[in-house]
Amino acid sequence: MPGDALCWIRRDLRLHDHAALSAATAHHQRVAVVFVFDALILNALEDRDDKRVTFIYESLAEIDAALRARGSRLIVLHGDPVELIPRLALELRVDAVYANHDDEPYAIARDQRVAQALQSQVQSLNTFKDHVIFERQEVTTQSGGDFRVYTPYMRAWRARLRPADVAERSVDDKSFWLNLPESAPALAPLSGYGFQSSELWLKPGASGGRERLAAFTQDLPHYGQRRDFPAISGTSGLSVHLRFGTISIREAVRHAQRHDSAGSTKWLNELIWRDFYQMIMSRFPQAMTTSFKPEYRDLVWPGPTEHFEAWKEGQTGYPIVDAAMRELKQTGWMHNRLRMIVASFLTKDLLVSWQDGEAHFARYLLDFDLASNNGGWQWAASTGVDAQPYFRIFNPITQSQKFDPEGTYIRRWVPEIAHLDSKDIHAPWQLGLMAPADYPAPIVDHATQRALALELLAKK
Ligand SMILES: Cc1cc2nc3c(=O)[nH]c(=O)nc-3n(C[C@H](O)[C@H](O)[C@H](O)COP(=O)(O)OP(=O)(O)OC[C@H]3O[C@@H](n4cnc5c(N)ncnc54)[C@H](O)[C@@H]3O)c2cc1C
Numbered sequence: 001m002p003g004d005a006l007c008w009i010r011r012d013l014r015l016h017d018h019a020a021l022s023a024a025t026a027h028h029q030r031v032a033v034v035f036v037f038d039a040l041i042l043n044a045l046e047d048r049d050d051k052r053v054t055f056i057y058e059s060l061a062e063i064d065a066a067l068r069a070r071g072s073r074l075i076v077l078h079g080d081p082v083e084l085i086p087r088l089a090l091e092l093r094v095d096a097v098y099a100n101h102d103d104e105p106y107a108i109a110r111d112q113r114v115a116q117a118l119q120s121q122v123q124s125l126n127t128f129k130d131h132v133i134f135e136r137q138e139v140t141t142q143s144g145g146d147f148r149v150y151t152p153y154m155r156a157w158r159a160r161l162r163p164a165d166v167a168e169r170s171v172d173d174k175s176f177w178l179n180l181p182e183s184a185p186a187l188a189p190l191s192g193y194g195f196q197s198s199e200l201w202l203k204p205g206a207s208g209g210r211e212r213l214a215a216f217t218q219d220l221p222h223y224g225q226r227r228d229f230p231a232i233s234g235t236s237g238l239s240v241h242l243r244f245g246t247i248s249i250r251e252a253v254r255h256a257q258r259h260d261s262a263g264s265t266k267w268l269n270e271l272i273w274r275d276f277y278q279m280i281m282s283r284f285p286q287a288m289t290t291s292f293k294p295e296y297r298d299l300v301w302p303g304p305t306e307h308f309e310a311w312k313e314g315q316t317g318y319p320i321v322d323a324a325m326r327e328l329k330q331t332g333w334m335h336n337r338l339r340m341i342v343a344s345f346l347t348k349d350l351l352v353s354w355q356d357g358e359a360h361f362a363r364y365l366l367d368f369d370l371a372s373n374n375g376g377w378q379w380a381a382s383t384g385v386d387a388q389p390y391f392r393i394f395n396p397i398t399q400s401q402k403f404d405p406e407g408t409y410i411r412r413w414v415p416e417i418a419h420l421d422s423k424d425i426h427a428p429w430q431l432g433l434m435a436p437a438d439y440p441a442p443i444v445d446h447a448t449q450r451a452l453a454l455e456l457l458a459k460k
Pocket of ligand 1: 227236243271272277336369374376377380
Protein backbone atom coordinates (compact mmCIF):
# COMPACT_ATOMS: atom_id res chain seq x y z
CA MET A 1 0.00 0.00 0.00
CA PRO A 2 1.39 3.45 -0.87
CA GLY A 3 2.37 5.77 1.99
CA ASP A 4 0.44 8.69 3.37
CA ALA A 5 -2.02 11.15 1.85
CA LEU A 6 -3.80 14.41 2.52
CA CYS A 7 -7.50 14.87 1.84
CA TRP A 8 -8.22 18.56 1.19
CA ILE A 9 -11.90 19.31 1.90
CA ARG A 10 -13.51 22.40 0.35
CA ARG A 11 -17.23 22.27 -0.48
CA ASP A 12 -17.62 18.73 0.90
CA LEU A 13 -17.59 19.25 4.66
CA ARG A 14 -18.36 15.75 5.90
CA LEU A 15 -16.52 12.50 6.62
CA HIS A 16 -18.99 10.02 5.13
CA ASP A 17 -20.07 9.18 1.55
CA HIS A 18 -17.16 11.29 0.31
CA ALA A 19 -15.50 10.41 -3.00
CA ALA A 20 -12.02 11.83 -2.33
CA LEU A 21 -11.83 10.56 1.24
CA SER A 22 -13.12 7.17 0.15
CA ALA A 23 -10.36 6.85 -2.47
CA ALA A 24 -7.66 8.22 -0.15
CA THR A 25 -8.53 5.91 2.74
CA ALA A 26 -8.76 2.93 0.38
CA HIS A 27 -5.29 3.50 -1.08
CA HIS A 28 -3.17 4.99 1.69
CA GLN A 29 -1.98 3.88 5.08
CA ARG A 30 -2.55 7.21 6.82
CA VAL A 31 -4.81 10.03 5.66
CA ALA A 32 -4.88 13.52 7.19
CA VAL A 33 -7.87 15.78 6.54
CA VAL A 34 -7.11 19.47 5.88
CA PHE A 35 -9.21 22.59 5.29
CA VAL A 36 -7.87 25.98 4.18
CA PHE A 37 -9.59 29.24 5.10
CA ASP A 38 -8.79 30.85 1.74
CA ALA A 39 -7.72 34.44 2.46
CA LEU A 40 -8.58 35.55 -1.06
CA ILE A 41 -12.20 34.47 -0.63
CA LEU A 42 -12.50 35.63 2.98
CA ASN A 43 -10.97 39.07 2.35
CA ALA A 44 -13.54 39.74 -0.37
CA LEU A 45 -16.47 39.23 2.04
CA GLU A 46 -18.07 42.49 3.11
CA ASP A 47 -19.35 41.36 6.51
CA ARG A 48 -17.14 40.16 9.36
CA ASP A 49 -20.11 38.29 10.84
CA ASP A 50 -20.85 36.46 7.56
CA LYS A 51 -23.23 33.59 8.26
CA ARG A 52 -21.54 31.34 5.70
CA VAL A 53 -18.26 31.57 7.59
CA THR A 54 -20.03 30.63 10.83
CA PHE A 55 -21.71 27.69 9.06
CA ILE A 56 -18.36 26.50 7.69
CA TYR A 57 -16.64 26.98 11.04
CA GLU A 58 -19.27 25.04 13.00
CA SER A 59 -19.24 22.27 10.38
CA LEU A 60 -15.44 22.03 10.65
CA ALA A 61 -15.71 21.89 14.44
CA GLU A 62 -17.98 18.87 14.06
CA ILE A 63 -15.50 17.19 11.69
CA ASP A 64 -12.63 17.96 14.07
CA ALA A 65 -14.53 16.40 16.99
CA ALA A 66 -15.33 13.28 14.93
CA LEU A 67 -11.67 12.93 13.88
CA ARG A 68 -10.47 13.43 17.46
CA ALA A 69 -12.83 10.69 18.61
CA ARG A 70 -10.87 8.41 16.26
CA GLY A 71 -7.45 9.61 17.46
CA SER A 72 -6.81 12.06 14.62
CA ARG A 73 -7.79 15.72 14.14
CA LEU A 74 -8.51 18.26 11.44
CA ILE A 75 -5.64 20.38 10.09
CA VAL A 76 -6.76 23.96 9.41
CA LEU A 77 -4.68 26.47 7.47
CA HIS A 78 -5.34 30.14 6.72
CA GLY A 79 -3.98 31.93 3.65
CA ASP A 80 -3.39 31.04 0.02
CA PRO A 81 -4.06 27.35 -0.68
CA VAL A 82 -1.76 27.47 -3.71
CA GLU A 83 1.15 27.95 -1.31
CA LEU A 84 -0.18 26.23 1.77
CA ILE A 85 -1.32 22.87 0.38
CA PRO A 86 1.96 22.02 -1.40
CA ARG A 87 3.92 23.20 1.66
CA LEU A 88 1.92 20.97 4.01
CA ALA A 89 2.23 18.06 1.57
CA LEU A 90 6.00 18.51 1.66
CA GLU A 91 6.16 18.81 5.47
CA LEU A 92 4.07 15.68 6.00
CA ARG A 93 5.87 13.89 3.13
CA VAL A 94 2.66 12.52 1.68
CA ASP A 95 2.52 10.76 -1.66
CA ALA A 96 -0.61 12.52 -2.85
CA VAL A 97 -3.29 15.09 -2.11
CA TYR A 98 -6.92 14.07 -2.68
CA ALA A 99 -9.77 16.50 -3.32
CA ASN A 100 -13.20 16.64 -4.94
CA HIS A 101 -13.87 18.57 -8.13
CA ASP A 102 -14.93 22.18 -7.86
CA ASP A 103 -15.86 23.57 -11.28
CA GLU A 104 -16.13 27.26 -10.39
CA PRO A 105 -13.69 29.19 -12.62
CA TYR A 106 -11.66 30.41 -9.63
CA ALA A 107 -11.40 26.90 -8.20
CA ILE A 108 -10.30 25.39 -11.51
CA ALA A 109 -7.45 27.90 -11.84
CA ARG A 110 -6.48 27.40 -8.17
CA ASP A 111 -6.42 23.61 -8.47
CA GLN A 112 -4.32 23.75 -11.63
CA ARG A 113 -1.71 25.77 -9.77
CA VAL A 114 -1.79 23.43 -6.77
CA ALA A 115 -1.42 20.42 -9.09
CA GLN A 116 1.60 22.02 -10.80
CA ALA A 117 3.28 22.83 -7.49
CA LEU A 118 2.68 19.31 -6.20
CA GLN A 119 3.98 17.81 -9.40
CA SER A 120 7.23 19.70 -9.04
CA GLN A 121 7.57 18.04 -5.61
CA VAL A 122 6.85 14.62 -7.16
CA GLN A 123 3.47 14.48 -5.49
CA SER A 124 0.09 14.34 -7.18
CA LEU A 125 -3.31 15.99 -6.87
CA ASN A 126 -5.98 13.31 -7.36
CA THR A 127 -9.47 14.71 -7.85
CA PHE A 128 -12.93 13.15 -7.97
CA LYS A 129 -16.52 13.93 -8.90
CA ASP A 130 -18.53 14.33 -5.71
CA HIS A 131 -20.60 17.53 -5.73
CA VAL A 132 -23.04 16.39 -8.44
CA ILE A 133 -24.35 13.11 -9.84
CA PHE A 134 -23.27 13.91 -13.41
CA GLU A 135 -20.71 16.56 -14.24
CA ARG A 136 -19.10 18.33 -17.17
CA GLN A 137 -19.73 16.30 -20.35
CA GLU A 138 -21.24 13.22 -18.77
CA VAL A 139 -24.76 14.01 -19.96
CA THR A 140 -24.74 15.12 -23.58
CA THR A 141 -27.09 15.19 -26.56
CA GLN A 142 -27.10 12.18 -28.87
CA SER A 143 -24.54 13.89 -31.07
CA GLY A 144 -22.30 14.51 -28.06
CA GLY A 145 -23.10 18.22 -27.75
CA ASP A 146 -23.97 20.23 -24.66
CA PHE A 147 -27.59 20.56 -23.65
CA ARG A 148 -28.93 24.10 -23.55
CA VAL A 149 -32.47 23.18 -22.55
CA TYR A 150 -33.31 21.68 -19.18
CA THR A 151 -36.13 19.20 -20.03
CA PRO A 152 -34.20 17.05 -22.54
CA TYR A 153 -31.16 17.27 -20.23
CA MET A 154 -33.32 16.01 -17.35
CA ARG A 155 -34.60 13.11 -19.46
CA ALA A 156 -31.09 12.14 -20.57
CA TRP A 157 -29.87 12.49 -16.94
CA ARG A 158 -32.58 10.11 -15.74
CA ALA A 159 -31.94 7.64 -18.58
CA ARG A 160 -28.25 7.52 -17.70
CA LEU A 161 -28.69 7.01 -13.98
CA ARG A 162 -27.42 3.66 -12.63
CA PRO A 163 -27.23 2.44 -9.02
CA ALA A 164 -23.44 2.93 -9.09
CA ASP A 165 -23.91 6.66 -9.71
CA VAL A 166 -25.60 7.11 -6.35
CA ALA A 167 -23.86 4.37 -4.37
CA GLU A 168 -22.23 5.46 -1.13
CA ARG A 169 -18.52 6.29 -1.42
CA SER A 170 -17.60 4.65 1.87
CA VAL A 171 -14.74 5.92 3.99
CA ASP A 172 -12.39 3.60 5.89
CA ASP A 173 -11.98 5.42 9.19
CA LYS A 174 -9.17 3.09 10.27
CA SER A 175 -6.94 5.02 7.88
CA PHE A 176 -7.29 8.40 9.60
CA TRP A 177 -3.84 9.63 10.59
CA LEU A 178 -3.38 9.16 14.34
CA ASN A 179 -1.25 11.51 16.43
CA LEU A 180 -0.56 14.10 13.77
CA PRO A 181 2.61 16.17 14.31
CA GLU A 182 2.17 19.26 16.50
CA SER A 183 3.41 21.48 13.67
CA ALA A 184 0.20 20.87 11.67
CA PRO A 185 -2.17 23.71 12.74
CA ALA A 186 -5.39 22.80 14.53
CA LEU A 187 -8.75 24.58 14.29
CA ALA A 188 -8.34 27.99 16.00
CA PRO A 189 -11.14 30.15 17.42
CA LEU A 190 -13.17 31.82 14.65
CA SER A 191 -11.75 35.23 15.58
CA GLY A 192 -8.31 33.88 14.61
CA TYR A 193 -9.53 33.90 11.00
CA GLY A 194 -10.80 37.50 11.29
CA PHE A 195 -14.50 36.72 11.76
CA GLN A 196 -17.07 36.80 14.49
CA SER A 197 -19.76 34.26 15.05
CA SER A 198 -23.20 34.96 13.62
CA GLU A 199 -26.53 33.49 14.67
CA LEU A 200 -27.72 30.66 12.42
CA TRP A 201 -31.30 29.49 11.95
CA LEU A 202 -30.27 26.02 10.84
CA LYS A 203 -28.11 23.35 12.39
CA PRO A 204 -24.75 23.20 10.59
CA GLY A 205 -22.58 20.16 9.95
CA ALA A 206 -23.32 16.69 8.64
CA SER A 207 -25.56 16.09 11.67
CA GLY A 208 -27.63 19.14 10.67
CA GLY A 209 -27.85 17.92 7.07
CA ARG A 210 -29.04 14.47 8.07
CA GLU A 211 -31.61 15.84 10.51
CA ARG A 212 -33.00 18.16 7.85
CA LEU A 213 -33.24 15.36 5.30
CA ALA A 214 -35.00 13.11 7.81
CA ALA A 215 -37.41 15.89 8.79
CA PHE A 216 -38.24 16.53 5.14
CA THR A 217 -39.32 12.89 4.61
CA GLN A 218 -42.88 13.57 5.72
CA ASP A 219 -43.19 16.60 3.40
CA LEU A 220 -41.70 14.84 0.39
CA PRO A 221 -44.95 13.23 -0.94
CA HIS A 222 -46.63 16.68 -0.89
CA TYR A 223 -43.68 18.58 -2.33
CA GLY A 224 -45.42 19.28 -5.66
CA GLN A 225 -48.43 20.91 -3.98
CA ARG A 226 -46.57 22.76 -1.21
CA ARG A 227 -43.29 23.90 -2.72
CA ASP A 228 -44.51 27.30 -3.95
CA PHE A 229 -45.87 28.78 -0.73
CA PRO A 230 -43.33 30.74 1.31
CA ALA A 231 -45.48 30.85 4.46
CA ILE A 232 -45.18 27.08 4.94
CA SER A 233 -42.18 24.77 5.04
CA GLY A 234 -42.94 22.80 1.89
CA THR A 235 -39.39 22.47 0.57
CA SER A 236 -36.39 20.59 1.94
CA GLY A 237 -34.33 23.56 3.15
CA LEU A 238 -31.28 21.50 2.16
CA SER A 239 -29.64 23.95 -0.24
CA VAL A 240 -27.15 25.21 2.35
CA HIS A 241 -26.13 21.64 3.18
CA LEU A 242 -25.84 20.76 -0.51
CA ARG A 243 -23.78 23.89 -1.10
CA PHE A 244 -21.24 23.06 1.60
CA GLY A 245 -21.43 19.31 1.19
CA THR A 246 -22.64 18.69 4.74
CA ILE A 247 -24.96 16.30 2.96
CA SER A 248 -23.95 14.14 0.02
CA ILE A 249 -25.90 14.68 -3.21
CA ARG A 250 -25.92 10.88 -3.60
CA GLU A 251 -27.60 10.52 -0.22
CA ALA A 252 -30.23 13.08 -1.27
CA VAL A 253 -30.94 11.21 -4.52
CA ARG A 254 -31.05 7.84 -2.74
CA HIS A 255 -33.57 9.38 -0.36
CA ALA A 256 -35.76 10.49 -3.28
CA GLN A 257 -35.53 7.02 -4.82
CA ARG A 258 -36.39 5.26 -1.54
CA HIS A 259 -39.49 7.40 -0.95
CA ASP A 260 -40.87 7.08 -4.45
CA SER A 261 -43.92 9.34 -5.03
CA ALA A 262 -45.06 12.17 -7.31
CA GLY A 263 -43.49 14.52 -4.75
CA SER A 264 -40.12 12.79 -4.86
CA THR A 265 -40.11 12.77 -8.69
CA LYS A 266 -40.65 16.52 -8.63
CA TRP A 267 -38.00 17.01 -5.95
CA LEU A 268 -35.47 14.96 -7.91
CA ASN A 269 -36.13 17.27 -10.87
CA GLU A 270 -35.00 20.19 -8.71
CA LEU A 271 -31.81 18.35 -7.81
CA ILE A 272 -31.31 17.82 -11.55
CA TRP A 273 -31.65 21.60 -12.09
CA ARG A 274 -28.68 21.89 -9.77
CA ASP A 275 -26.64 19.46 -11.89
CA PHE A 276 -27.83 21.29 -15.03
CA TYR A 277 -26.54 24.66 -13.84
CA GLN A 278 -23.25 23.11 -12.68
CA MET A 279 -22.88 21.62 -16.17
CA ILE A 280 -23.63 25.02 -17.75
CA MET A 281 -20.97 26.66 -15.56
CA SER A 282 -18.42 24.07 -16.51
CA ARG A 283 -19.18 24.10 -20.25
CA PHE A 284 -19.96 27.84 -20.63
CA PRO A 285 -17.89 29.58 -17.94
CA GLN A 286 -18.26 32.90 -19.75
CA ALA A 287 -21.93 32.91 -18.67
CA MET A 288 -20.74 33.48 -15.09
CA THR A 289 -19.72 37.02 -16.03
CA THR A 290 -21.93 37.93 -18.96
CA SER A 291 -25.35 37.11 -20.43
CA PHE A 292 -25.60 33.57 -21.77
CA LYS A 293 -27.54 34.92 -24.75
CA PRO A 294 -25.12 36.96 -26.88
CA GLU A 295 -27.85 39.41 -27.97
CA TYR A 296 -28.14 40.77 -24.40
CA ARG A 297 -24.42 41.15 -23.66
CA ASP A 298 -24.26 44.86 -24.43
CA LEU A 299 -27.69 45.72 -23.04
CA VAL A 300 -27.64 48.81 -20.81
CA TRP A 301 -30.24 48.44 -18.05
CA PRO A 302 -31.62 51.93 -17.46
CA GLY A 303 -32.99 51.48 -13.89
CA PRO A 304 -31.84 54.18 -11.43
CA THR A 305 -29.62 53.45 -8.40
CA GLU A 306 -32.33 54.69 -5.98
CA HIS A 307 -34.63 51.92 -7.14
CA PHE A 308 -31.90 49.32 -6.67
CA GLU A 309 -31.32 50.67 -3.13
CA ALA A 310 -35.06 50.53 -2.33
CA TRP A 311 -35.18 46.93 -3.56
CA LYS A 312 -32.19 45.93 -1.42
CA GLU A 313 -33.74 47.50 1.69
CA GLY A 314 -37.23 46.09 1.18
CA GLN A 315 -38.74 49.56 0.60
CA THR A 316 -40.29 49.28 -2.86
CA GLY A 317 -43.91 49.53 -1.71
CA TYR A 318 -44.67 46.06 -3.12
CA PRO A 319 -45.22 43.99 0.06
CA ILE A 320 -44.25 40.55 -1.27
CA VAL A 321 -41.00 41.95 -2.68
CA ASP A 322 -40.22 43.91 0.48
CA ALA A 323 -40.95 40.98 2.79
CA ALA A 324 -38.62 38.71 0.81
CA MET A 325 -35.80 41.26 0.63
CA ARG A 326 -36.00 41.98 4.37
CA GLU A 327 -35.90 38.27 5.20
CA LEU A 328 -32.86 37.81 2.96
CA LYS A 329 -30.93 40.59 4.66
CA GLN A 330 -31.78 39.46 8.18
CA THR A 331 -31.46 35.70 7.81
CA GLY A 332 -29.61 34.84 4.59
CA TRP A 333 -32.63 32.86 3.34
CA MET A 334 -35.25 33.35 0.63
CA HIS A 335 -37.84 30.88 -0.66
CA ASN A 336 -37.50 29.86 -4.34
CA ARG A 337 -40.85 31.41 -5.37
CA LEU A 338 -39.75 34.69 -3.79
CA ARG A 339 -36.34 34.55 -5.49
CA MET A 340 -38.18 34.36 -8.81
CA ILE A 341 -40.54 37.21 -7.87
CA VAL A 342 -37.86 39.61 -6.62
CA ALA A 343 -35.48 38.80 -9.50
CA SER A 344 -38.22 39.44 -12.04
CA PHE A 345 -39.18 42.63 -10.21
CA LEU A 346 -35.61 43.98 -10.15
CA THR A 347 -34.94 43.30 -13.81
CA LYS A 348 -38.35 43.79 -15.43
CA ASP A 349 -40.08 46.32 -13.14
CA LEU A 350 -37.07 48.31 -11.96
CA LEU A 351 -35.01 47.66 -15.12
CA VAL A 352 -31.87 47.13 -13.05
CA SER A 353 -29.23 44.69 -14.33
CA TRP A 354 -29.45 41.06 -13.22
CA GLN A 355 -25.76 41.26 -12.34
CA ASP A 356 -26.52 43.80 -9.60
CA GLY A 357 -29.18 41.50 -8.19
CA GLU A 358 -26.90 38.49 -8.49
CA ALA A 359 -24.19 40.31 -6.51
CA HIS A 360 -26.65 41.27 -3.74
CA PHE A 361 -27.80 37.65 -3.44
CA ALA A 362 -24.16 36.53 -3.42
CA ARG A 363 -23.51 38.78 -0.45
CA TYR A 364 -26.38 37.52 1.68
CA LEU A 365 -27.61 34.07 0.59
CA LEU A 366 -26.46 31.38 2.98
CA ASP A 367 -26.79 28.85 0.16
CA PHE A 368 -25.05 31.13 -2.36
CA ASP A 369 -23.73 29.01 -5.16
CA LEU A 370 -22.24 30.63 -8.24
CA ALA A 371 -23.80 28.24 -10.78
CA SER A 372 -27.34 28.13 -9.33
CA ASN A 373 -27.46 31.83 -8.47
CA ASN A 374 -26.26 32.87 -11.90
CA GLY A 375 -28.67 30.38 -13.49
CA GLY A 376 -31.60 31.66 -11.43
CA TRP A 377 -30.86 35.31 -12.18
CA GLN A 378 -30.36 34.81 -15.89
CA TRP A 379 -33.53 32.70 -16.01
CA ALA A 380 -35.56 35.51 -14.44
CA ALA A 381 -33.94 38.22 -16.57
CA SER A 382 -34.50 36.17 -19.77
CA THR A 383 -30.81 36.49 -20.64
CA GLY A 384 -29.88 32.93 -19.70
CA VAL A 385 -29.79 29.38 -20.95
CA ASP A 386 -33.36 27.99 -21.19
CA ALA A 387 -34.61 31.21 -19.61
CA GLN A 388 -38.06 32.60 -19.00
CA PRO A 389 -39.20 34.15 -22.34
CA TYR A 390 -38.65 37.93 -22.18
CA PHE A 391 -42.37 38.67 -22.54
CA ARG A 392 -43.25 36.57 -19.47
CA ILE A 393 -43.21 39.17 -16.73
CA PHE A 394 -44.40 38.33 -13.23
CA ASN A 395 -47.10 40.58 -11.84
CA PRO A 396 -45.98 41.09 -8.21
CA ILE A 397 -49.55 41.59 -7.01
CA THR A 398 -51.10 38.48 -8.56
CA GLN A 399 -48.03 36.43 -7.55
CA SER A 400 -48.56 37.64 -4.00
CA GLN A 401 -52.29 36.84 -4.06
CA LYS A 402 -51.63 33.39 -5.48
CA PHE A 403 -48.71 32.26 -3.36
CA ASP A 404 -49.34 34.11 -0.09
CA PRO A 405 -53.14 34.31 -0.27
CA GLU A 406 -53.72 35.11 3.41
CA GLY A 407 -50.74 37.48 3.58
CA THR A 408 -49.23 35.29 6.35
CA TYR A 409 -45.71 35.55 4.95
CA ILE A 410 -45.94 39.30 4.31
CA ARG A 411 -47.13 39.97 7.87
CA ARG A 412 -44.01 38.24 9.26
CA TRP A 413 -41.61 40.66 7.57
CA VAL A 414 -43.57 43.87 6.96
CA PRO A 415 -45.06 44.72 10.36
CA GLU A 416 -46.16 48.19 9.17
CA ILE A 417 -48.99 46.56 7.21
CA ALA A 418 -49.60 43.47 9.38
CA HIS A 419 -53.00 44.85 10.44
CA LEU A 420 -54.35 44.87 6.87
CA ASP A 421 -56.70 42.08 5.88
CA SER A 422 -55.78 39.42 3.34
CA LYS A 423 -57.52 41.31 0.53
CA ASP A 424 -55.72 44.64 1.01
CA ILE A 425 -52.29 43.47 2.12
CA HIS A 426 -50.97 42.68 -1.38
CA ALA A 427 -51.37 46.24 -2.71
CA PRO A 428 -51.95 48.61 0.23
CA TRP A 429 -51.77 51.78 -1.91
CA GLN A 430 -55.10 50.80 -3.43
CA LEU A 431 -56.65 51.82 -0.09
CA GLY A 432 -56.04 55.45 -1.09
CA LEU A 433 -56.27 57.75 1.91
CA MET A 434 -56.55 54.73 4.21
CA ALA A 435 -53.12 53.36 3.12
CA PRO A 436 -50.64 53.00 6.05
CA ALA A 437 -48.53 56.16 6.37
CA ASP A 438 -45.39 54.36 7.55
CA TYR A 439 -45.12 52.08 4.51
CA PRO A 440 -43.82 53.44 1.17
CA ALA A 441 -46.09 54.00 -1.81
CA PRO A 442 -45.01 51.84 -4.77
CA ILE A 443 -41.84 53.26 -6.33
CA VAL A 444 -42.99 52.25 -9.84
CA ASP A 445 -46.22 51.38 -11.61
CA HIS A 446 -46.14 47.75 -12.73
CA ALA A 447 -48.10 48.24 -15.98
CA THR A 448 -45.88 51.16 -17.08
CA GLN A 449 -42.66 49.32 -16.27
CA ARG A 450 -43.86 46.16 -17.94
CA ALA A 451 -44.27 48.04 -21.20
CA LEU A 452 -40.78 49.54 -20.84
CA ALA A 453 -39.27 46.11 -20.14
CA LEU A 454 -40.94 44.60 -23.19
CA GLU A 455 -39.55 47.40 -25.33
CA LEU A 456 -36.05 47.09 -23.83
CA LEU A 457 -35.81 43.33 -24.19
CA ALA A 458 -37.62 42.96 -27.51
CA LYS A 459 -35.21 45.32 -29.25
CA LYS A 460 -32.58 42.62 -29.12
C1 LIG B 1 -32.72 34.32 -8.67
C2 LIG B 1 -32.42 32.96 -8.07
C3 LIG B 1 -31.23 32.77 -7.38
C4 LIG B 1 -30.93 31.51 -6.82
N1 LIG B 1 -29.74 31.34 -6.16
C5 LIG B 1 -29.43 30.12 -5.65
C6 LIG B 1 -28.20 29.92 -4.97
O1 LIG B 1 -27.34 30.81 -4.87
N2 LIG B 1 -27.96 28.68 -4.44
C7 LIG B 1 -28.86 27.66 -4.55
O2 LIG B 1 -28.59 26.56 -4.04
N3 LIG B 1 -30.01 27.82 -5.21
C8 LIG B 1 -30.34 29.02 -5.75
N4 LIG B 1 -31.53 29.19 -6.40
C9 LIG B 1 -32.41 28.02 -6.58
C10 LIG B 1 -33.47 27.79 -5.50
O3 LIG B 1 -34.15 28.97 -5.21
C11 LIG B 1 -32.89 27.22 -4.20
O4 LIG B 1 -32.06 26.13 -4.47
C12 LIG B 1 -34.00 26.75 -3.27
O5 LIG B 1 -34.84 27.83 -2.93
C13 LIG B 1 -33.42 26.16 -2.02
O6 LIG B 1 -34.44 25.74 -1.15
P1 LIG B 1 -34.61 24.22 -0.77
O7 LIG B 1 -33.30 23.64 -0.40
O8 LIG B 1 -35.71 24.15 0.23
O9 LIG B 1 -35.05 23.62 -2.18
P2 LIG B 1 -35.88 22.34 -2.59
O10 LIG B 1 -37.10 22.83 -3.28
O11 LIG B 1 -36.04 21.39 -1.48
O12 LIG B 1 -34.96 21.70 -3.73
C14 LIG B 1 -33.95 20.73 -3.41
C15 LIG B 1 -32.61 21.20 -3.90
O13 LIG B 1 -32.60 21.27 -5.32
C16 LIG B 1 -31.75 22.34 -5.73
N5 LIG B 1 -32.55 23.31 -6.47
C17 LIG B 1 -33.86 23.60 -6.30
N6 LIG B 1 -34.26 24.52 -7.21
C18 LIG B 1 -33.18 24.82 -7.94
C19 LIG B 1 -32.94 25.71 -9.03
N7 LIG B 1 -33.92 26.46 -9.57
N8 LIG B 1 -31.69 25.80 -9.52
C20 LIG B 1 -30.68 25.03 -9.03
N9 LIG B 1 -30.86 24.16 -8.01
C21 LIG B 1 -32.08 24.06 -7.47
C22 LIG B 1 -31.18 22.97 -4.48
O14 LIG B 1 -29.92 22.40 -4.23
C23 LIG B 1 -32.20 22.56 -3.42
O15 LIG B 1 -31.67 22.49 -2.13
C24 LIG B 1 -31.85 30.44 -6.97
C25 LIG B 1 -33.05 30.66 -7.66
C26 LIG B 1 -33.34 31.90 -8.20
C27 LIG B 1 -34.64 32.11 -8.94
